[in-house]
Amino acid sequence: MTDALFRNFIDGRFDEPSATFDSVDPSTGAPWATMPAASEVDVDRAVAAAHRALRSGPWASMTATARGKLLVRLGDLVAANAGRLAELETRDTGKIIRETRAQIAYVGDYYRYYGGLADKHEGAHVPIDKADLDVTIRREPIGVVAAIVPWNSQLFLSAVKLGPALAAGCTVVLKASEDGPAPLLAFAELVSQAGFPPGAVNILTGFGQECGRRMTSHPLVARVAFTGGPSTARAIVRNTAENLAYTTLELGGKSPVVVFADADLDSAANAVVAGIFAATGQSCVAGSRLLIERSVKDEFLGRLKRKAEAIRIGDPQDPATEMGPLATLRQRDRIETIVAESIAAGGVLVTGGMRPGTGTGFYYAPTIIDAGASNLPCVREELFGPVLSVLSFGTEAEALTLANDTPFGLASGVFTSNLGKAHRMARDIHAGVVWVNTYRAVSPLVPFGGYGLSGLGREGGLDAIRDYTRSKSVWIKTSDEPIPDPFVMR
Numbered sequence: 422m423t424d425a426l427f428r429n430f431i432d433g434r435f436d437e438p439s440a441t442f443d444s445v446d447p448s449t450g451a452p453w454a455t456m457p458a459a460s461e462v463d464v465d466r467a468v469a470a471a472h473r474a475l476r477s478g479p480w481a482s483m484t485a486t487a488r489g490k491l492l493v494r495l496g497d498l499v500a501a502n503a504g505r506l507a508e509l510e511t512r513d514t515g516k517i518i519r520e521t522r523a524q525i526a527y528v529g530d531y532y533r534y535y536g537g538l539a540d541k542h543e544g545a546h547v548p549i550d551k552a553d554l555d556v557t558i559r560r561e562p563i564g565v566v567a568a569i570v571p572w573n574s575q576l577f578l579s580a581v582k583l584g585p586a587l588a589a590g591c592t593v594v595l596k597a598s599e600d601g602p603a604p605l606l607a608f609a610e611l612v613s614q615a616g617f618p619p620g621a622v623n624i625l626t627g628f629g630q631e632c633g634r635r636m637t638s639h640p641l642v643a644r645v646a647f648t649g650g651p652s653t654a655r656a657i658v659r660n661t662a663e664n665l666a667y668t669t670l671e672l673g674g675k676s677p678v679v680v681f682a683d684a685d686l687d688s689a690a691n692a693v694v695a696g697i698f699a700a701t702g703q704s705c706v707a708g709s710r711l712l713i714e715r716s717v718k719d720e721f722l723g724r725l726k727r728k729a730e731a732i733r734i735g736d737p738q739d740p741a742t743e744m745g746p747l748a749t750l751r752q753r754d755r756i757e758t759i760v761a762e763s764i765a766a767g768g769v770l771v772t773g774g775m776r777p778g779t780g781t782g783f784y785y786a787p788t789i790i791d792a793g794a795s796n797l798p799c800v801r802e803e804l805f806g807p808v809l810s811v812l813s814f815g816t817e818a819e820a821l822t823l824a825n826d827t828p829f830g831l832a833s834g835v836f837t838s839n840l841g842k843a844h845r846m847a848r849d850i851h852a853g854v855v856w857v858n859t860y861r862a863v864s865p866l867v868p869f870g871g872y873g874l875s876g877l878g879r880e881g882g883l884d885a886i887r888d889y890t891r892s893k894s895v896w897i898k899t900s901d902e903p904i905p906d907p908f909v910m911r
């Protein structure tokens with residue numbers, strides 16, 4: 422057991438864990454904290470508490486306005502504690518402190534946004550086609566939500582689930598990833614401070630096979646909100662065959678960034694570097710496939726190589742560091758294998774492809790592979806690491822074909838100074854997000870989600886609240902005439 426012990430938060434209390442595991446600091450490879458491993462029994466207690474809170478007590482009877490105020494308070498607390506939460510996230514996942522601080526400060530805005538919307542989400546009145554009947558449509562909370570997040574950006578990925586779910590009046594059991602759960606377990610203290618009644622929000626961590634499986638197949642769970650990889654998503658869909666929970670899936674990507682010769686190449690190069698090397702490439706929207714117009718390929722790759730080799734790799738807690746380690750050893754092993762297979766299949770290493778010699782942590786150098794062909798593993802598979810695969814094109818049509826040549830469809834980027842071309846590409850790319858002459862911008866106001874293997878459903882924006890409700894149609898007879906006997910013929 423390490424010196425730092427984290428706890429699950431169930432029914433408004435922090436539990437003494439019955440089982441634990443150690444969390445490793447990816448910058449040193451050494452265990453630094455002890456985490457609770459939630460069992461099926463813990464999950465059952467959390468779901469039961471969420472179900473009780475949904476049906477009776479202060480949360481069930483709270484007005485939407487009051488729920489909104491709680492969410493705004495939570496947003497303020499997250500922003501005020503962003504520094505401490507960022508240090509924990511950096512320690513537990515290796516994501517650099519510059520990124521965690523900025524991202525967590527912004528997470529507060531997600532809670533404020535959904536807090537503001539909580540009492541602006543309305544039902545409807547239907548101009549019914551029958552005399553003497555009146556129909557209203559109520560929007561009711563869908564029920565207990567099982568929310569499951571991966572290890573990267575856990576506070577952010579939780580906010581896009583908790584915010585709309587709580588605004589809608591649902592109750593939530595949220596599972597932090599077993600990799601890097603510290604910031605989310607610490608966030609539970611803010612939920613408690615904000616004043617959410619017991620059972621409204623339960624936060625735990627544990628392993629997918631036990632804790633995650635029980636959460637997503639539990640008979641009292643009505644809604645599953647999942648972010649993670651496609652193979653886990655398939656397991657979750659099988660789990661929900663048990664409870665038929667309404668499910669949204671935010672999955673991986675192999676996002677293309679298309680750079681035309683007429684683009685501002687300096688600006689595009691900075692965006693490409695940020696798109697793939699920020700968060701050490703461990704971002705669902707990582708722009709991992711560069712499609713570059715052939716006439717500027719050599720010049721552009723030269724710029725990228727210089728920029729990649731200048732990236733400061735080091736201690737993620739140091740504000741001067743520009744790229745940290747990968748979050749897990751497993752992750753680095755996988756990347757090394759796929760890079761080696763891609764080189765063996767004809768890919769040419771432009772830079773990187775090795776460990777940078779930065780001590781004992783799980784570091785991997787910024788890597789660029791001139792892939793040459795679309796069938797290389799580095800072009801097909803999501804690596805979730807700092808590896809950019811490059812393909813070139815001659816025409817706009819060819820660029821579009823390459824951009825859409827993937828089973829994923831999460832994000833994409835287009836760099837051009839031609840407005841018509843930008844519009845055509847934005848219309849024809851099969852992806853849930855298209856960034857034109859920019860990359861990686863996000864906002865609580867804007868829906869986010871993928872096509873194909875990148876997922877099902879959308880998070881963010883106004884409609885997300887609706888996704889945590891279900892409708893109830895209420896038919897009321899407005900005439901005082903008694904209902905005639907149906908067996909008397911008229």
Ligand code: NAD
Nearest residue numbers: 570571572598629633634649650653656671672673674705
């Ligand atoms: P993962 O799929 O391995 O794990 C995600 C979560 O699922 C973890 O909490 C894990 O414990 C849980 N889980 C595992 N098996 C389960 C099961 N059988 N039942 C229920 N839960 C189970 O993903 P990861 O490796 O932690 O994260 C990386 C993946 O997440 C990448 O594919 C990345 O693209 C994706 N991602 C997507 C988005 C998005 O918004 N689209 C954002 C971030 C990450």
